[in-house]
Amino acid sequence: MSQHSDDKRQMSQTKKQQLLDAALHLFIEQGIQATATAKIAKTAGVANGTLFHHFANKQALVEALHLSIKEEMAQAITPPDSSLPLREQLIHLWQAAIQWGLSHPQKFQFLRQLANDPQYPLSQQHAMLSLALPLLPQLIAQGQSEGILADWPQALILNTCHCQFLSTVSLFTEQPELAIDPACLQTAFDMLWYGMARR
Amino acid sequence: MSQHSDDKRQMSQTKKQQLLDAALHLFIEQGIQATATAKIAKTAGVANGTLFHHFANKQALVEALHLSIKEEMAQAITPPDSSLPLREQLIHLWQAAIQWGLSHPQKFQFLRQLANDPQYPLSQQHAMLSLALPLLPQLIAQGQSEGILADWPQALILNTCHCQFLSTVSLFTEQPELAIDPACLQTAFDMLWYGMARR
Amino acid sequence: MSQHSDDKRQMSQTKKQQLLDAALHLFIEQGIQATATAKIAKTAGVANGTLFHHFANKQALVEALHLSIKEEMAQAITPPDSSLPLREQLIHLWQAAIQWGLSHPQKFQFLRQLANDPQYPLSQQHAMLSLALPLLPQLIAQGQSEGILADWPQALILNTCHCQFLSTVSLFTEQPELAIDPACLQTAFDMLWYGMARR
Amino acid sequence: MSQHSDDKRQMSQTKKQQLLDAALHLFIEQGIQATATAKIAKTAGVANGTLFHHFANKQALVEALHLSIKEEMAQAITPPDSSLPLREQLIHLWQAAIQWGLSHPQKFQFLRQLANDPQYPLSQQHAMLSLALPLLPQLIAQGQSEGILADWPQALILNTCHCQFLSTVSLFTEQPELAIDPACLQTAFDMLWYGMARR
DNA sequence: GATGAATGAGCTTTCATTCAT
DNA sequence: CATGAATGAAAGCTCATTCAT
Known part of the structure; x- marks a missing residue:
């Protein structure tokens, strides 16, 4: 009986999941608007x-997909050991985020697509990163107060982090030969770090 | 009679331009697909x-709009004095590009929208920057051979430049109080420069 | 055990009644067709x-509701004392019918709605009144043969009675201040009576 | 050229009119909601x-049809000669209205259908008569002040007029043998007149 | 060139109904 | 009896595009 009940629930969950999967597939292939229900x-x-x-x-389907992917991403990015030096903590976040993006190219691209949707407020774009990395603003503020990071407006720094993250995953996804090289991944982080580190 | 003919031609050009103007307006407001002819x-x-x-x-209307905006942007960004030091040349390009983006927020956003359109090949995104700044790859190569810039893959560096450009204009457009401060604009460049300069 | 069985039967009757109640509510609020099951x-x-x-x-739900309301209405209108003068008998019917309509505005309006449904034959409209007041045709014929009522076609007179009944209840339901005044109710009957009484 | 222009205008008017005609036909046959665009x-x-x-x-189609029929009806009912006695004026209106209803049974039934639509405010039902016969309330008030008509609430009298009008046309349309007899038409008016005349 | 009525395929969404549990 | 997920036909409506004028 619980067997039956399980089957039922699983069946309906299956169909719902099948719909989400199919939607993700088609959305990134032809765009959200261009995909017929x-x-x-x-x-x-x-x-x-x-x-x-x-x-x-x-719209509700889009939002459900969005939510499920955001949650999955947030769970995949574990918080760094707070006893580590700032740079190491940032590297941890950076690698976890990049890794998730590379392992889930479709989900990543869907987030990217939504972030650039003109119907969403532009400022919400940062939400993608902020939700996944709620720690980031704190770490940056900490770095600035410790004199490790340059004393620039937070918005500017976060903007750069966000953009570097998006573009790096996109580039590596498109040119997998770069992603294989761990040095390259490190380089991408260094470009970010040396850009915002106090000189 | 020639008067008439002129009026006519001007009229038709006017209507064509009115269409392009209206299209730009609507495209950035509601998206390209969502805008009915x-x-x-x-x-x-x-x-x-x-x-x-x-x-x-x-589609032809979209492409005509795309082309006209790309040309307008390319014309607005004058090539730097090649006798200047590399850093100064890059600053010149950077400022000219940012300035154009801030002065033409709608046209800029249209380019940005197209760049993220999933129906275009992802690699075409760089085309936006490359067309506007054909000089950039050369300058970067020169900087690397002179030992001024870090010896990282061109794709990585160009990618970063492109992304930093897009996100900076977006941020400044959205938060005009940042754009007023020249130091802020300089800072955005510095983040890019120190990120890719050889240490 | 019989207890259980009773509960069960009552439960199912309850649900059936709940469905009829809900249907009545929604039907008069948004129309029959516009109400989703x-x-x-x-x-x-x-x-x-x-x-x-x-x-x-x-359709079966609609018909069940129709039937139950018709039966309820018929039961509510008790036959008049046949020893009374004709006019008094008619007043009795008139008041009972009006009273029922005013006391059950939703049920009344549902009947009215069905009566105007184009998918029902138009002549069926009289059925509403005739079913509720099977006595009416007899009384009218009697009045005519006694020379109290004008010698007009039965169809015309019945039609007028029916229509006056419907519109009076509607008016009183909509303007309850009229319904409070017993003189008003009497007036409505008088308009009917003097319209068909022999002069 | 004006020929062409006329053809064009007529053509488009033709299609619009064809749509209105078809809609009227289908609406009274199966109801408004039940008719697919x-x-x-x-x-x-x-x-x-x-x-x-x-x-x-x-909805706009329904309203356009409604409006066009109301206008047509209003135009068909000419105002009576105000020098005639009150009763004659009312007879004139009565006959004109009945005549229009009998000559345009479909249009009449459409108005009747809309008047009973639960989504319209009930009080709007009188609008049908009032729009067609804006003179009626004045004549009734005049008749009451002259002591010819009984001193009952206007709402009650108008309600009766409206209802008698609707039911008479419906009955005559359904049983044309009654409509042929002018005495019958007169009788229907008499039922109304003697109902509201002062005794 | 310019117009705008006309088209019909295609879209999102609704809904009465079925059926396995 | 009761449930509610699943169905697919059909609804109202949109829209890029055509074409006679």
């Missing part, structure tokens, strides 16, 4: 109406 | 069919 | 499929 | 999208 349902192998049984509308 | 025509104050007299289809 | 079930606090356990389909 | 377009012999070129949405 009917195509998502068809790709997921469910009926047209099933999509709207699980999600109130297309 | 009928709405562009209406905003431009011309008839529905007129749009398709001047542009074969919607 | 899912909404009825939700309002009734039962599962989607439960509705189709108790009623073969939506 | 696609069916209207098909019946009118135009493409699906053409309907939405002429009317913003289905």
Whole structure:
């Protein structure tokens, strides 16, 4: 009986998940707007109406996908050992974030796509990084007060971190031969670090 | 008679330009896909069919707009005095590019939007910068051979330049109080420079 | 055990009644066609499929509701004392019918709605009144043969009675200050009576 | 040239009119809600999208139809000669209104259908009569002040007029043999007149 | 060139109904 | 009896594009 119940729940979860999977696939392939809900349902192998049984509308599906990916990313990036030097803590975050991006190229690109959606407020773009790395602003403030990091406006520094992160993952995803080389990954971090370190 | 002819030609050019202007406006406001051609025509104050007299289809309109903006940007960024030191030449380019972006926020954002369009190949994103700044790769190569810049893969460096450019203009457009401060603009360049300068 | 069985039967009757109640509520609020079965079930606090356990389909639910209301109305209108003068008998029916309509505004409006449904034959409209007041045609015929009522076609007179009944209840429901005044109720009857009485 | 221009205008008016005609036909046959826009377009012999070129949405089509019929009815009912006695003036209005209803049974029934639509405020029902017969309230007030009509609330009298009008046209439309007899038409008016005349 | 009515494929969403549990 | 996930036909509506004028 619990078996049955489990099967049922799993079945419905399966269809919902199939829909999310299909949506992710199609969204990054042709864009969110350009992807018809009917195509998502068809790709997921469910009926047209099933999509709207699980999600109130297309927008809700997008948001559910967004949320699930953000949570997955946040869980994948473990907080660094706070006893380490600042630079090491940042390297930990950097590598974890890059690693997640490289391991989940589609999910990463979906986040990137949403971040550039003109219908979202531009300032929300940082949310992507901030949600995944709530520690980052604190570490930067700490670095500045300790005299390790240059005393520039936080917004400027965060902006650069965010942008360097996005572009690095994109580049490495597109040119995997660079990603294989650990030195290259380190270099990308160094460009960021030396850019914001006090001289 | 030639008067008439002139009026006519000017009229048609006017309508074409009105269409481009309206399209730019609407594209950055609601996205390219989400903007109906009928709405562009209406905003431009011309008839529905007129749009398709001047542009074969919607895609052609997008491309014409893209081209015109790229050309305008390229013209606005004058080449630096090649006798200046490398750093000064880069500062010149940087400031000219940023300035153009801040002076034409809508056109800049349209380029940014296209660069993130999933239907375009990802690698084409660099085209934006490269077309506007054909000099940049040369200067970087020169800086590396002179030992001024770190010896990292060109792709990595260009990628960083591109991304720092995009995000800086976006940030300054959104928070104009930062853009007013020249030190801030300089700081943004410094983050880039110290990131890639040989230590 | 019989206890359980009773509970069960009562439960199912409860749910069936909840469905009828919810349907009545929603039907008069938004119309029959515009009311989704899912909404009825939700309002009734039962599962989607439960509705189709108790009623073969939506149409059957509508008809069950129709029938139950017609029966309730017929029971509420007691036959007049046949020894009274004709006018008094008619007043009795008139007041009982109006009273029922005012006391059950939702049920009354549902009947009114169905009576105007184009998918029902128009002539069926009289059915509402005739079913509730099977006595009316007899009384009218009697009045005519006694020379109290004008000698007009029955159809015309019945039609007028029906329509005056519907519109009076609607008016009084909408403007309750009129319904409070017993003279007003009497006036409405008088307009009907003097309209058809022999002069 | 004016020929061409006329053709064009007439053509587009034709399609718009075809849509209105088809809509009227289908609305009274199966109800407004139950009539699909696609069916209207098909019946009118135009493409699906053409309907939405002429009317913003289905509701707008309904309202346009409503308006055009109300105007047509208002124009058909000429005001009576004000020098005639009150009763004659009312007879004039009565006959004109009934006549229009009998000559345009579909249009009449559409008005009747809208008047009973639960989504419209109930009090708006009188609007049908009032718009067509703006003179009626004045004449009734005049009749009351002259002591010809009984001194009952206007709402009650108007309500009765409205209802008698609707039911008479409906009955005569359904049983044309009654409508042929002018005495019958007169009788229907008499029922109304003697109902509200002062005794 | 310019117009705008017309098109019809395609979109998102709704909904009565079914059925395995 | 009761559930609610699943279905797919059909709804209202949008939109890029065409074409006669």
